[in-house]
Every structure is written in structure tokens, then in C-alpha cells.
Amino acid sequence: MKGMAEGKLKQFMERRDFLNWFLGTTAGAFVLSVLYPLSRYLTPPPVAESTARSVTLSLKPQEVKANSGQIFRFGSQPALLVNTPAGELKAFSAVCTHLACIVQYRSDLSEIWCACHNGHFDLNGKNIAGPPPKPLEEYAVNVRGDQIVVSKKV
């Protein structure tokens, strides 16, 4: 009778140890499963966050020479920052309205030009020669201190 009671107690103690071990392990794993995504969230991603409406360029205004252009990423699409010969900063979608090639700035013409089919746009983004049927979308450019912020026009 005593032996039976001891056996039950031993079984109970083993079960309690296993349960404690099980609880400890799952609680530890739970803490890890919370901490890992938290640490991933706090670590900056390799690619800068993109918003569809506004982007702050890594360029300083003084780094963009007059009569030059610079391609930058606006969301997932290329855009073109132009410093006109008159020293005015302008930005346009760099996607040609003809067949979606990437346009570029031609300092010899002071025009935006598409190499694919020789499309020309003036410095207001208007299609002035070649096959593009529509003007380029123009973005608003704001200089805040040392930063150039380009955003979609409302």
C-alpha cells in the first residue's frame, strides 16, 4: 500500500517537473517570438521607406549645378530633378509619356529628352517634339534648409 503511494507521488513529481520544463520552454520561446520581430522593427531597413506622395532627396541644393538634371527614386518610379539655366529647381516624372522609357536632361538643349524615340519636353514638362502625346507630370520642389523635398502636386 505504501509502495503504491510512493509510486503515485513519484509519478506526480515527474509530471510536475515535465510541466515546469514545458512551461519554461514555451514561455522562453514566446518571449523570443515577441522580441525578434520587435528588434527587426527597430532596426532600419536597408531600403529607405518610400511613400507615393513625397520624398526627401539625399542631395543638397548647392550640389545640383545650374543647367543640369539628376534622376532620383520617387516611390517605385524614376523622377528627374532639374536645375534650370535660370537656377530654378524643378522636378518631373522621368517616365516618358510615349512608351515609358526613362527621360534625361540635355544640357546642350536645355530640354528634357527621351533617347528611345527622340521625344523632347520643355522645362515645364510640356511635350514639344517627337512622339510623346502628353506632358510629363510635374512635382512640387521645396528647399528646406539643406534638404530638397519633392512632393506630388495636390
Next chain:
Amino acid sequence: MRATSSKFFWVGLVGVLLLAVPAMGQQKVDNCLACHQSLTDARLSAPTKLFSEDIHAVKGFGCVSCHGGDASDPEMSAMNPAKGYIGKPTGTKIVDVCGRCHSDARFMRQYNPSLRVDQVTEYYSSVHGRRLREQKDSKVATCANCHKPHSIKPPSDPRSSVHPLHVADTCGSCHANAEYMAPYKIPTNQLENYKKSVHWRIMSNKGDLSAPTCNDCHGNHGAAPPGISWVGNVCGQCHVVNTELFSKSRHSQVFVQMGIPGCATCHDNHQILETSDELIGTGDKAVCIRCHVADDRGGKSATAMRAMIDSLRQEYDKANAILLKASHAGMEVSQAEFDLNEAKTALVKSRAAIHAFSVVTLKKEIDPGLQGSAKAFAGGRKALEELGFRRKWLAVSAIIILALVIGLVLKIRQMESAQKGDEKKGA
């Protein structure tokens, strides 16, 4: 003082009346319109109904400006040749009547300073004008065949017969009429073919009025078919890059020697269909096999160029598909999509570079495209791997949470049973 001011009043009144008399005289009744409007013969009355919206009526011109005669005379004597009446002009008379004003730069400047005044000169250089003058051919088009008399509107007016959307039908009213054109022994399927073309589709469906219609290639007043050696100049007005590459290629000179037109040999003239990659190579729809066979030098080059274009298109499509999949799954792939734009540009440039008919030239455009596609594909694959990782570990953490809940339930039960055991022992 009062008598002086009264005198000024009467002098002023007489002056105003004297000035008003000639003005009243100018607002004469146009007896041509008044009489023709009431005629029962539709042939004679219809023009009066149309004329009020004619650009000439809007600018203040009346019937006599073209037909002569005297609009102030309500009798039949208004149509006396002695009063300059010429009736309905025909043939060269029509050109003379229109040209009387439209060739006079000083006169036209009053109404439209930007309007050209060389239409008559151009017209007599056209096939229409030459046949009219030299062969007295009365069937050829004159001004009034394209600019509908009595309802002439500027080309920018959508109701005008020479508005870009209506030019093809205006030309086709003669050129698509097989019976009318029979004596000239030229095809009459141009309108039918043009309406199957990509140019017409862009103009009519997309509403792009800059797409070419008849007069953009043939000229309007100086209408003539472009010569074989300079058809490229016509297409090159818009397709500059393709024309430049073609003119530097070997085909350019060979085509002239063979007496076949540059662009039209592969793309047709009126039925210019939307191009596809199938046009190049030696397949069923390829245009190269019209002159080459698969085994000659040109055929081999065509096969190689087609393979290059196909490989870039496939790589681009593959990258685009994986990015779409990642994007739809909620992954951030904007950098990879940005990289794919370079591949898209390279693909479009490659299709234009075909016109150089050189494997070396084409390769220069293909290679950056393949690199861009590979970069974008790698970005897409990385995003999908990350998605897989997140899904896998979400399942693992769900199992962990479930196990934790089960463990807690068991622990609570165990604690309760231990408590009951202690209570029994105490009792």
C-alpha cells in the same frame, strides 16, 4: 447762357444723326439669303441654312464675296454678270475665287495673321492641281471638295471636314469610291487599310490628334504620294530614331537600288499595323523572310536579333511577374521596381535599335536591360524569401503560444489537484 447751351444741343443732335446715317445704310438686307431661303428647290435653298455657321459668314462675308452679283438688288437683275455675278464656280474658277483672298497676305492678315497664303501655289504642285491645269480633268479635287462649301470651318473645329478625325473620310469620299476612281487605275483600299492601322487607332480610340492622317504624309494642298527614296523622311518626321538608324544601315541603299520604299516595305503604307517582336526573324509573321531565307547572312542575323530581343523580353517579364507577386503579397519592392524601369527602357530602345539591322548595335542596348532585369528579379526573389520566412515563423510562434496556453492550463489543474490533496491530508 441758356440760348447758347440750347444751340449746342441741336448742333450735337444733328451731328449724331449724320454719323448714324451711313451706319444704318451698312445694315442692308442680304437679298441673296432672303430670296434663296424661301425657294422650294433644296439645291438652291440648302446653302443658306448652312452658311450662318460658315467661318466666312462669322467673319462678315456674304454670298457675293464668292458668287459676285448685287445683294442689295431684290430682283433677278442681282445675278447679272455685269454686276460681277459668276454663279457656281467650277474647276480652276473655284481655285481662283478662293485664292483671290487666300493668296493675298495683306488681306488675310486682317482675319488670321498666322494662316498660310501659299495654298494655291501648293495646290498646283499637287497631283490634283496638275491634272486640273494640264489635263483639264474636272473630276479632281479642288478647294470645295475638301472644304465643304457653305459650311467651311477651321481645321480645329470638330465639325470641320478637315478636322484630323475627318480628314481620312474626306479624302476617302473620292479615293475609296472604286467607280469614281476607275479612270485613274489606282487602288481604292487606302481608307479601309488606314482604318486598320495603329495610327487611326491612336487617333480615334486614344483621342491623340497628333497621330498622322492622310495629309500628314501626303501633304494637304500639295497632296502627292511620297517618292520611294524619301518615304523615310515622311515617317521620320515622328519616328526620328528609327529613321536615323535605318538611313545608316545597309538596307537604306539596297532598298533604293531595288526600287522599294524604306519604311513601307516592312510596315506597309496605309495599313501600318502595331509592331511586335514577331516582325523580326524568320518566323511566319516575320518581314525579313520577304527578301531573306533562314540560311543566308541576313536570315542568320535576323534569327540572332530575334533571340536577343526574346531573351530580354522574357527576363523582363520574369522580373515583372515576381515583383507583382511580391507586391500583391504586401512586400516593399519599390527599389526593385525602380531597377526594372531601366530594363523597360532598354527593351524599348532595343526594339528601335532593330532598325540598324546590326547584332553588335542591338547587343549594346540588350545588355543593360538584361542586367536591370536580373537586379530586379533578385530584389523580387529576396522579397519572396522574406515573405516565406515571415510566414514560417508566424506559424511557429502560433504553435508556441498554443503550447504555452496548454502548459498553463495543465499547470493550473496540477496546482488545484495538489491543493485538494493537501486539504484531504489536513482533514
